Amino acid sequence: MRERYFDNAATTPIDPRVLREMLPFLESEFGNPHSIHSFGMRAMAAIDQARERIATLINAEDPSQIVFTSGATEANNWILRQFQENPGGWISPFEHSSVREPGEQYGYRALSNQGLSLTRPDHLSGLVSVMSVNNELGVRWDVRDFTGGAVSLHSDLTQQVGKLATDVEGLDYASFSAHKFYGPKGVGALCIQAQSPEPFFFGGEQEEGLRSGTLNVPGIIGMGAAAAIALDQQESDEAHVRDLRSIVLENLRLPDIRVNEGTAQSPYILSISFQGLEGETLLVEADQAGYAISAGAACSSKATEPSHVLTTLGLEKEWLRGTVRISFGRFNTQESALGLAKALCFAVERIRDF
Numbered sequence: 001m002r003e004r005y006f007d008n009a010a011t012t013p014i015d016p017r018v019l020r021e022m023l024p025f026l027e028s029e030f031g032n033p034h035s036i037h038s039f040g041m042r043a044m045a046a047i048d049q050a051r052e053r054i055a056t057l058i059n060a061e062d063p064s065q066i067v068f069t070s071g072a073t074e075a076n077n078w079i080l081r082q083f084q085e086n087p088g089g090w091i092s093p094f095e096h097s098s099v100r101e102p103g104e105q106y107g108y109r110a111l112s113n114q115g116l117s118l119t120r121p122d123h124l125s126g127l128v129s130v131m132s133v134n135n136e137l138g139v140r141w142d143v144r145d146f147t148g149g150a151v152s153l154h155s156d157l158t159q160q161v162g163k164l165a166t167d168v169e170g171l172d173y174a175s176f177s178a179h180k181f182y183g184p185k186g187v188g189a190l191c192i193q194a195q196s197p198e199p200f201f202f203g204g205e206q207e208e209g210l211r212s213g214t215l216n217v218p219g220i221i222g223m224g225a226a227a228a229i230a231l232d233q234q235e236s237d238e239a240h241v242r243d244l245r246s247i248v249l250e251n252l253r254l255p256d257i258r259v260n261e262g263t264a265q266s267p268y269i270l271s272i273s274f275q276g277l278e279g280e281t282l283l284v285e286a287d288q289a290g291y292a293i294s295a296g297a298a299c300s301s302k303a304t305e306p307s308h309v310l311t312t313l314g315l316e317k318e319w320l321r322g323t324v325r326i327s328f329g330r331f332n333t334q335e336s337a338l339g340l341a342k343a344l345c346f347a348v349e350r351i352r353d354f
Contacts, residue, residue, distance in 0.1 A: 002332075003332055006292055006329075006336075009180075009325060010294060010327070012182045012329050021225040034214070034215075046220075047224075051064075053224040057228075059167040059169065068215060070216075071179075072098065076099045088124075089107075092113075094134050094312060096156055108126075116137075118130065127151070127153075133158075133160045133268075134269075134309065136271060138159070139265060147170065152172045153170070155171055155175075156174075158176050159266065160176075161180070162182070162183075163237065173193070182329075183227075186216065199211065240330070241328035244332050248326060248340060252272070260272070260313065260323065267328070272323065273323040279322055280295050282344065283324060285351070290343075293340070
């Protein structure tokens with residue numbers, strides 16, 4: 001029941017229109033796009049169209065700047081590894097683990113923060129990587145605030161592309177994934193608007209020699225279809241989730257809760273802390289009531305340590321572990337949003353009474 005699925009920051013359900021465009025390339029249109037016969041040429045034409053659709057969605061100057069990957073995690077690792085020999089790189093302390101962990105491995109430094117505000121160091125050099133929308137809080141930043149000096153700019157746009165208006169002008173590199181905006185899993189892209197990085201894979205000439213290997217044709221077609229749909233209904237989707245977010249907040253009539261958000265905020269993500277409770281317990285309670293939410297990022301769902309994002313934010317211990325993330329999407333309804341709020345109220349009151 002997609003309308004009760006409120007974990008859209010982890011992944012979105014594939015849009016049926018996307019699936020319809022993919023199916024021929026899983027059945028009759030099976031050609032390798034790098035073959036020169038008609039089967040291959042039809043596949044390549046469809047990939048070219050997908051590349052154009054994605055470039056249009058993010059306002060890239062040239063479709064050739066889009067290089068297909070397995071997802072944003074691969075693209076993030078690729079770019080951070082590229083700049084590891086250039087000392088002095090920086091990442092924000094709120095990054096997804098696919099930036100934070102390679103950043104730590106390659107010697108990047110963390111930007112200082114005052115709450116949710118990032119502080120510009122006196123001397124910047126190397127690569128600066130700042131995500132555009134935080135995957136746990138929905139807080140928005142712009143890496144272009146760090147323009148100037150001998151720096152290259154990278155942004156993980158995973159929670160923005162296909163949901164909020166996106167313009168990559170001024171970015172050297174940008175990463176994103178299809179499955180965050182109703183496309184298939186296992187496909188994403190790196191937008192390259194500066195010097196090309198060293199090849200990620202060797203052993204072929206695919207993607208201009210930057211990423212060898214036979215292309216994931218159905219996935220790429222699906223990503224392109226999802227991009228075209230997103231461009232068409234981005235404004236209506238955003239208005240829809242703003243309405244859903246308001247419904248949940250207005251109906252969470254409980255004491256001792258707090259909303260974790262910034263002045264610049266994505267309406268798609270709502271982070272709420274319940275004092276003295278365990279987020280995992282609320283997740284289970286919500287699931288038993290038929291609703292899917294999360295207690296943090298999906299990539300760290302099995303971790304027992306508190307979220308590094310909430311820890312960096314400085315959330316007190318009595319609030320830290322009682323945090324859940326509700327993330328809204330195209331297929332949620334007003335009725336399901338109201339039902340989720342009531343289910344959470346019932347669960348919180350019952351647990352606190354117990």
